[in-house]
Amino acid sequence: MTYQVVLDRTMMGNIFNTRYSESVELLSISLIIFIVMFGLIPALLLTQIKVKQLDRVRVLANALIAFIVSFSFLYANSTSWLWIDKHASILGGKILPWSYIINSTRHHSSINRSTEGQKVLPDGVFTSNNKMVFVLVIGETARSDNFSLYGYSKLTNPKLQQQSNLLVLNNTKSCTTYTTGSLACMLAPSNQHLGYEALPTYLTRQGVDVQWRTNNWGEPPIEVSSYVKAGELRSKCSGNGCNLDEVLLTNLTATIESSDKEKVFVVLHTKGSHGPSYYTRYTKEFNQFIPVCRDEEVSKCSSEELINAYDNTILYTDHFLSTLINKLEKIKNTSAAMMYISDHGESLGEHGLYLHGTPYSFAPDYQKNIPFFIWLSDQYLDENIFNVSNIRQAPNHSQFNVFHTVLGAFGFESPVYESAMDVLHKPED
Template sequence: MRQVVRLKCNDILFVIAVTLFITIVQNTRFFYRAWQIIEPDPLHNIIFSASMPVLLFCCLNIIFSLLLLPYLRKPVAIAFILIGAAVNYFMYSFNTVIDRNMTQNALETDFHEALDLISLKMMLWFTLIGIIPAIIVAWVKITPSRSCWRFLWVRATNIIVSALVIVLIALFFYKDYAPFFRNNKDMVKLLTPSNVVGSLVNNLSNYIDSRKPFEQIGLDARKGPLISQQPKKTLLVLVLGETARAENFSLGGDSRNTNPQLSKRDNITYFDNVSSCGTATAVSVPCMFSNMTRKQYSESTAKHTENVMDILARAKVSVLWRDNDSGCKGVCNRVPNEDLTKLKLPEFCKGGACLDDILLYKLDDYINTLDNDGIIVLHQMGSHGPSYHERYTEEYRKFTPTCDTNDIQDCDVASLRNTYDNTILYTDAMLDKTISLLQKHQDKFATAMIYLSDHGESLGENGLYLHGTPYAIAPSQQTHVPMLMWTSGEYRQAQKLDEDCLAKTKQNEFSQDNLFHSLLGIFNIQTTEYQSALDMFQPCRKTS
């Protein structure tokens, strides 16, 4: 009987072949969409487009070099190939993206629902790019390495070469990749198999999180005599900035006059040395309102624990959160809140994004109804990129020429800086309007305003753009944030604030760790959660 000849290959060739198949065959949807988005001109863009499959191959090659180990490599490779084939069918046939919700739907699909999805086209597709490649993987004979050390050396070399290629691509094209994925966030959901693995991990994480008990804090919170005995109620507006960096504020020393309105104001204290909790909104916002410091911060704990807004509300402070950004990241879930982007007011909004002046829309009416101590949080869109040119009106286009595109990597440094500085000009004017609004209500309230940005931004320094760099290696442009405070005379008197002390304190080092305790201090909330050492203003309150 004639013996069937089996395909043979060595270990590293097997890894490379599986990686190449998944890169080329199972990610064609990603490449097709990406190449539709990227302009074919100039030559730089063509080379950038061509680098995508190379970069993906190298990333997967590193991962599979670590995963496809002896005795496990065939089952693992077959699992990835079969899952990838199914995922690709749905992405091509139904134009779906694979995210947490999609994988949850798949996991919850019953037998009859699954039968409805099966068709001849699906079976052919699954056979051609799933079953047949899986059979080949199972059939091929992998020749063993001559020694364990040789196996490790070859694998390590494969990983190192791939890593070097990734670094080389990053050196030439990082400024293209960063805005590409920022502008097209759903593209990562087309990358196989990371879309499936990431979605499953997210579902597992959410399941584990959902079983954690929710913790209330500050149950003993109540107003102290410093505020409860005042003839006027205290009203604080906290403007939560977005993507503003300290070095572009003229109040903080920038040579450009980016704060022309605020610089004319009296009783403005600008804090020179304030650092953020994170380099992204999703980290900084829940962190700064939590009772955790940056070093202690845990996203899971923050989701399942009350924050300072809950404590203030429990202590009978009227709370309102108004949002013009991507949401409050869970901070306002249990207090009154308004998503002003849903109003779609034509005088403020265009293309789904709104100017920050919308945060002041009918705010006067709300304050008129207020008869209690209150805090109003205004969450800005601020200087969020890469579409900086959409964050201000023509009136604030003072620094020119500007970068009027979201492909910021194609703009020169000067025009990009001009555009970003115009967003700061707009924020300056919006803060000035907020102060004017508070001054209208000084007959009824002791008023104050705090402005604090969530994180900073890179504008091409050292090849970096946008934000989100891991904190340990993030440049100061992403972590050094602007913070300022305006106070009325009644507020300073009610809080017993020493102005000379404030002027000296402004040079101290602070961080978003201080916000939780400073807000409790402003409203004189007596609770075991309060730590006076972290209250920015406590050293400047007169004791007599």
């Protein structure tokens, strides 16, 4: 009722993947009133009903009558069957209690929490022994429409716009509108490989030092060299951003420099711009666009307040990524690259929709259009005889570009690698 959520299978997956820290942001007085009026009071009324046992003949007779009436109704409305069939997936997420009961069952039947049974991707070889670190930053709920890098009227990327060697990729769409599905895409080479081992597992098996740091959740089953949650880093963190995504940068430079591997792959899974409590996703110095929405029921806020709060999260992301780039620039004798891509976008009241997770077939572009850009160190450009300004972009990009671009940057030749999907690939003259 509040966020216009459709309870299909993927949305039920989002609900079961929600953690306490995220769910409490949705609590409100109106929700409590709603539960009392439409939950507790009807439940109390039901307890007052006295159930009388009927004989089996009467039960069967009632069932037969109900069947005949239902069949007659469906037959009389047979002209609508094609419409129902066409919109079955949407109706299945709207009809209660079918939606959450059946789609919960469908979700749990599809869960695989182990890497056992995952198909193995073909082995490959590295063409270079140069020290190389690639940092993949997975954004959360960031839509490209609100990045000044993509022409947004507000200056939400003041620091990134000053960075040299930054390649901003246009026309990128997420493959889903929810985290778990999008992460599966960006860690796979194609739709046909979603049942295979994910990119971090693949690189770990090929001898790469893979470090996964997360302030979020929703990744597919993976096996990596090191998996660290934000809570494990806070004791060594200092500053106002330790309760936010900046905690992921704690001792990052030292961790990379201490690795005994020539190839280091770091994934930073951020909390980014996750709603509805946008105002909690940045420190006070980034509260630049005001007034802001401070109500979890975002529909109660004005459009200006809601968008301001969201834009401040993008401003903080700009700071986070610029800080990361500065750290990578200081690593000596190492070629470095940083890629940022969001899992999906966000609705901020357009068409009456809020948040994300709307079924992809009719989700607005705001939930699909995502930022995608890459920063490359001077050493990387020198070693690869490369010039960012000379890169010819494809007409559009997807989250599957991530897999092939990472392999290409590491100089990893594999049967699964496709140069056409590598945004940094230099075509032969």
